[in-house]
Amino acid sequence: MSTNLLAQAQTTLSSLLEKLSDTQFSTMPKPSISLNQTGTIAGAAELQKNNIRLHPKLFEQNRQYFLQQVLPHELAHLVVYKYFGKVKPHGKEWQYLMQDIFHCPAHRTHKLDITQLGIKGFTYACDCGEIELSVRRHNKVKNKKQIYVCRTCKKELYFIADRVSE
Ligand SMILES: [Zn+2]
Numbered sequence: 001m002s003t004n005l006l007a008q009a010q011t012t013l014s015s016l017l018e019k020l021s022d023t024q025f026s027t028m029p030k031p032s033i034s035l036n037q038t039g040t041i042a043g044a045a046e047l048q049k050n051n052i053r054l055h056p057k058l059f060e061q062n063r064q065y066f067l068q069q070v071l072p073h074e075l076a077h078l079v080v081y082k083y084f085g086k087v088k089p090h091g092k093e094w095q096y097l098m099q100d101i102f103h104c105p106a107h108r109t110h111k112l113d114i115t116q117l118g119i120k121g122f123t124y125a126c127d128c129g130e131i132e133l134s135v136r137r138h139n140k141v142k143n144k145k146q147i148y149v150c151r152t153c154k155k156e157l158y159f160i161a162d163r164v165s166e
């Protein structure tokens with residue numbers, strides 16, 4: 001099952017790289033793909049490793065979406081990092097790649113149904129790192145009834161739907 005997923009992702013990745021071949025980004029090395037993303041995050045770009053992490057269960061349940069949205073989204077992060085360095089993760093360079101080169105809508109976050117995962121917690125973050133909030137707490141944040149502040153850094157916790165690792 002997962003070999004099949006990986007093969008599909010590799011095929012899509014190759015065709016995305018093909019789109020880079022006659023652009024200023026033609027020397028982009030092919031990233032590796034690993035199916036080891038966990039939690040409520042669909043995918044992540046590991047910039048220094050030139051690796052794309054995908055959530056295997058979400059991928060299995062949302063194949064089209066992953067191939068058409070998540071993969072180009074994360075690949076665009078890697079390309080931006082290689083050619084522009086540390087710029088805004090979803091800034092104009094990333095949007096240019098998504099829209100003008102990959103011809104994908106440039107959504108900042110992934111909209112996926114994660115209820116099927118049976119997830120009891122949602123991943124939030126602050127300066128200290130990541131923390132899981134229960135579904136009940138997450139719904140309060142979503143409905144703007146409550147904000148949660150980290151006890152250590154005193155900053156408001158924010159929901160991670162898509163992450164770029166440094
Ligand atoms: Zn903190």
Ligand SMILES: [Zn+2]
Pocket residue numbers: 073077089090108162163164
């Ligand atoms: Zn992103």
